[in-house]
Amino acid sequence: MRVLDKKAMADLMVLLWNCWNNRNNFIFRGKEEEATIIWERARTLSGDFRICNMLKAPLLSSNSEVKKWKKSPKGFVKVNFDATVGINSTGYGIIMSDNDCFVLGGGGGFIARRMSVHEAECVALEKSKQLAIQLNILGDVIFETDHARLVNKWRNSATDWHAHQKLHSCC
Template sequence: MGYGPHRFFWRALWRLDTLPKIRVFTWQVGHEILPTNGKIANIRPGFNKGCPRCGAETETLLHALRDCPTSREVLSIGGWSSSFISKSYDHCIDWLEDLMRVLDKRAMADLMTILWNCWNNRNNFIFRGKEEKAQLIWERASNLSKEFRICNMLNEPLISQNIGKKKWVKPPKGFIKINFDAAVGENRIGYGTVIRDEEGFVIGGGGGFKEGRLSVEEAECVAFKESINVARKLQISEHVLFETDNAGLVNRFNNLDNDVTIIGARIKECTAAFTIFKSAILSWTERSCNNVAHLICKEMLRETKSCFFDMDYPSEIHDAVT
């Protein structure tokens, strides 16, 4: 035994999804350093090497964990087929390594939890004269595995919480990107916009507030209109890509021909101003990609103020951009 012929076993055992003490137990099993009667008899002449539970001639570790009638019954209750527990091996590590080649990480962790409980049951018999029924041993091992998974959330959730946030993306070559957003308060709204070139450099932006009770879509229309005004003030006339994180506004923009609502009319007023650009597109983006415009509109709403800036923009905008 050692790190040569069983290197895959030693590498795999520390990746088991189980309690640290059961990983250590697996390591001890691999080295066969647990004090079975056969092990003790090798270093203490005259010591009875037989199995204290079933009377087998020699209690090896493989016998204690797998072949002793109580241990075998526990494994059978756990659903382990005879093909897993009947093949002959010289050492316990050979048996476990073969199982690692056919079992996944979770199943192997469950098996080692069962064997750990079997070993504890064997010790209880020797030192306390008490041996539990196989069904109880298996249930204790099963509950331990389930509780460990619940506490450590080993099962992946249906919707992962580790979704990476997307970042703002530079516009296509020859385009200017204009991000805008609106924040709705109880009796006023705030709006904000930031304009960047194809290299991602900020060339201007601004924001403000408007008194009154407006819906989210109405507020987004105001932000859309004001972003066009900021672009006009900066004398931007290139190809322009507008971005918002409001999907409803983009859907209305894409179906303007069939939209006869007041919101639709306001969007049409905005598109009428597109004549100052070579071309203009409105598209949706995620909130994480629109964070600078969102920062501006929230500040305008909170401070009830207006602002306009060119390439010499405020430090808080610089921090958000970088």
């Protein structure tokens, strides 16, 4: 797959934002616009954005930090988990691997109700901890998520999960 250049990526993001905005206008206001109007609005906004960046300091930073998956340190098990929220259900997924990237286990599931994103990520964390116990994962474990609120709560917590016999909700 070819990597998009910055101009093409900016154009794509502006177009997607306009499509999303049109969808929200339809859902919440009952107002829907033709695709050609959405396209023209996105094209104009993208051009205005480029002109603004030429006249003023760029709104987007020129240095891009590439985040890549890293294998866990020697002796650690890495547990990656994520959640997704649908209209009437919530899903989660878990994968565990050792420092050689060998998959030790994983899983996932669905819950037949809508949750907040934060609640869904907390459920995924709880299910991750339960699976680690079920698979008898001993030693040092790194739990990894992309949910910033949960990471911040986790870092500020003084709770030692190993001291608990019963897992408690983090939320």
